[in-house]
Amino acid sequence: MNSKVNGATPVLRVENLSHSFGEGQARVEALRGVSFEARAGEVTAIVGPSGCGKSTMLYLLGLLDQPDSGEIYLRGKPMTQADDSTRTALRNKSIGFVFQFHFLIKEFTARENVAMPLRKAGVLSDEALFQAEKFLKQLGLSDKAKRFANKLSGGEQQRVAIARALVNSPDLILADEPTGNLDAANSDRVFDVLLKFARDNGPAVILVTHNPELAKRCDRRLPMLDGKFVEE
Amino acid sequence: MARKRAMGMSLLGIIFGVAFFVVTQAQTSGFETFFIRTILGTNGAIRISDRFQDVDGTVTKVSDDGQARFVFHSREGARYVEGIEYPKELRKATADFPGVTGVSEILQGAGVLNTVSRSHSVRIHGIRTREHIAVSDLEEQVIRGSIKNFRDDRQAILVGNRIAERLRLEPGDRVILAGSHESLHLRVAGIFETGVSQIDKSRIYLDLSTARSFLRKPHGGSIFQVGIRHPEDAPAVAAQMQETFAHRVVSWQEREKVWLDVFKALRVSSAITVSTIILLSGLGMFNVFAIMVIEKTRDVAILRSMGFSPGDISRIFLWQGALVLVLGIVFGCLLAAIATYGISRIPLRIRGIFSTDNFVVNWDFSHYLWAISIAIVVVAVASWIPARRAARIEPAKIIRETL
Ligand SMILES: Nc1ncnc2c1ncn2[C@@H]1O[C@H](COP(=O)(O)OP(=O)(O)OP(=O)(O)O)[C@@H](O)[C@H]1O
Ligand SMILES: [Mg+2]
Numbered sequence: 115m116n117s118k119v120n121g122a123t124p125v126l127r128v129e130n131l132s133h134s135f136g137e138g139q140a141r142v143e144a145l146r147g148v149s150f151e152a153r154a155g156e157v158t159a160i161v162g163p164s165g166c167g168k169s170t171m172l173y174l175l176g177l178l179d180q181p182d183s184g185e186i187y188l189r190g191k192p193m194t195q196a197d198d199s200t201r202t203a204l205r206n207k208s209i210g211f212v213f214q215f216h217f218l219i220k221e222f223t224a225r226e227n228v229a230m231p232l233r234k235a236g237v238l239s240d241e242a243l244f245q246a247e248k249f250l251k252q253l254g255l256s257d258k259a260k261r262f263a264n265k266l267s268g269g270e271q272q273r274v275a276i277a278r279a280l281v282n283s284p285d286l287i288l289a290d291e292p293t294g295n296l297d298a299a300n301s302d303r304v305f306d307v308l309l310k311f312a313r314d315n316g317p318a319v320i321l322v323t324h325n326p327e328l329a330k331r332c333d334r335r336l337p338m339l340d341g342k343f344v345e346e
Numbered sequence: 347m348a349r350k351r352a353m354g355m356s357l358l359g360i361i362f363g364v365a366f367f368v369v370t371q372a373q374t375s376g377f378e379t380f381f382i383r384t385i386l387g388t389n390g391a392i393r394i395s396d397r398f399q400d401v402d403g404t405v406t407k408v409s410d411d412g413q414a415r416f417v418f419h420s421r422e423g424a425r426y427v428e429g430i431e432y433p434k435e436l437r438k439a440t441a442d443f444p445g446v447t448g449v450s451e452i453l454q455g456a457g458v459l460n461t462v463s464r465s466h467s468v469r470i471h472g473i474r475t476r477e478h479i480a481v482s483d484l485e486e487q488v489i490r491g492s493i494k495n496f497r498d499d500r501q502a503i504l505v506g507n508r509i510a511e512r513l514r515l516e517p518g519d520r521v522i523l524a525g526s527h528e529s530l531h532l533r534v535a536g537i538f539e540t541g542v543s544q545i546d547k548s549r550i551y552l553d554l555s556t557a558r559s560f561l562r563k564p565h566g567g568s569i570f571q572v573g574i575r576h577p578e579d580a581p582a583v584a585a586q587m588q589e590t591f592a593h594r595v596v597s598w599q600e601r602e603k604v605w606l607d608v609f610k611a612l613r614v615s616s617a618i619t620v621s622t623i624i625l626l627s628g629l630g631m632f633n634v635f636a637i638m639v640i641e642k643t644r645d646v647a648i649l650r651s652m653g654f655s656p657g658d659i660s661r662i663f664l665w666q667g668a669l670v671l672v673l674g675i676v677f678g679c680l681l682a683a684i685a686t687y688g689i690s691r692i693p694l695r696i697r698g699i700f701s702t703d704n705f706v707v708n709w710d711f712s713h714y715l716w717a718i719s720i721a722i723v724v725v726a727v728a729s730w731i732p733a734r735r736a737a738r739i740e741p742a743k744i745i746r747e748t749l
Contacts, residue, residue, distance in 0.1 A: 198655075202653055
């Protein structure tokens with residue numbers, strides 16, 4: 115295993131995870147028994163052809179969806195039986211999401227967008243905005259903090275979205291093609307930021323990418339095919 | 347932007363809905379209250395009339411000059427007496443009845459009032475002035491002349507202002523009251539106006555003892571007009587009296603039922619009509635919210651993925667509804683109060699069932715409470731349904747569909 119991997123208990127342990135969509139003839143088995151672990155500070159790239167089940171798995175790990183069978187352990191605790199409020203609270207405090215599309219709220223400024231998870235966590239407005247600006251600064255966006263989200267470039271928006279995913283210092287960062295909409299230069303930059311953050315702050319990062327160059331820079335790659343992990 | 351304008355329209359609708367509701371209620375209930383005051387001040391809270399023994403005897407209500415009288419078609423063996431048989435005894439018993447503030451004995455009869463050139467048939471009300479003033483507003487209803495002159499002169503009368511107009515009578519004028527037995531020379535002591543045109547054009551007041559001899563009814567045959575402390579309790583008191591005295595006892599609520607029902611129908615129908623304004627605003631709000639939920643589906647999904655709960659999401663919408671509601675109520679009530687005051691200043695001459703020269707309004711907190719309650723219910727439903735729909739958005743599904 116990679117030398118950068120550290121930490122004894124895995125942040126995330128997945129056991130035999132399966133998920134399907136639809137019924138009968140239209141039934142699609144998107145995930146067929148996936149198992150793996152992710153440790154603190156470890157950056158895992160999930161790669162595979164379109165439709166192999168990468169996003170499906172990420173939404174399950176992010177507690178946005180319930181698997182048909184299998185179990186997800188976050189810091190050792192089983193998640194599938196947890197009640198909605200627990201899962202909601204974990205999404206706020208322990209999980210950070212980055213999507214292919216930035217999903218910023220356009221009526222809010224960059225820093226207000228970044229501050230939202232903090233506000234939900236009960237941090238007062240001024241403190242939350244201060245924290246948000248700190249994160250934006252580290253992402254090279256200090257001069258854009260007070261701009262409205264829709265007045266930023268695609269790369270800037272995606273960096274704001276990353277700041278938003280990181281601001282609550284989550285244990286687990288899930289990124290579904292975070293650079294998918296960006297050109298090469300922006301893509302590199304966003305990726306750098308994500309890696310640096312993971313290594314400095316120690317969350318487990320699981321990201322999906324179609325870019326082999328970027329995947330190579332991760333701690334490990336898990337290739338996926340037809341809802342299963344496969345050997346390379 | 348368009349959404350803000352639509353929301354503003356809904357807010358305006360709620361403001362005006364609340365205001366109109368209160369204003370129309372203030373008017374209808376104002377007129378109703380005024381009407382009740384008029385009839386209480388004229389014919390009193392309770393009237394005791396014919397003595398009877400057989401309660402089951404067929405009773406026919408005869409409406410005559412705005413008051414109710416009863417004719418008993420006696421069945422075999424049933425005894426009835428027109429009017430009160432032993433006024434002295436009954437008077438004492440009535441006065442001792444709990445809650446009674448006054449009793450006025452009235453002897454009614456018919457006559458014709460003649461001047462030199464004209465004549466007019468009238469209903470004579472023989473009263474004892476002091477007694478009658480205690481159970482009516484007669485003193486305030488005298489618009490010309492003086493009630494003192496009437497009280498001090500057994501040969502004086504008070505005439506309704508419509509009679510006075512017909513006969514061109516002024517206080518101090520001489521008239522002749524003709525009846526089936528004799529004619530009396532009388533002096534007009536004063537002219538009264540109740541506002542109830544039926545009464546104003548037919549009634550004259552005469553001293554009770556003069557009336558007794560004129561109508562050849564030395565004893566009995568009279569009715570009682572009874573004042574009570576709490577007029578709203580009149581039906582219960584009347585029922586009790588009827589039970590106790592074996593006389594026909596009628597409360598003002600029973601006597602004026604037709605008019606009271608008219609007022610009630612007016613009040614309810616105006617409430618319903620005006621509530622539709624609030625309802626339509628609610629519909630507008632619902633529309634805005636429903637569109638908002640669709641437009642904001644993606645934002646809701648991302649908020650949910652960030653750890654906002656379904657409750658957090660619905661609160662976002664409910665807060666906006668609450669804001670509109672609070673603004674609507676505050677400005678609606680303010681506008682209502684201003685408009686109610688303004689309307690009470692509008693000159694409007696009404697004669698017929700009461701007499702007023704202004705719009706009559708009733709300042710009643712319960713109208714505001716009702717308007718507020720309706721607004722709360724409407725806005726709550728209008729925001730709650732979309733809010734619930736927003737809360738039910740499944741983030742994974744939306745995010746998957748967006749990408
Ligand atoms: N809501 C859905 N209903 C039915 N089938 C679905 C649904 N969502 C995903 N699928 C199917 O599940 C399979 C896995 O989809 P998923 O989105 O996880 O693929 P992916 O690996 O993320 O692909 P891509 O690289 O294109 O994003 C696909 O065959 C897809 O068609
Ligand atoms: Mg995908």
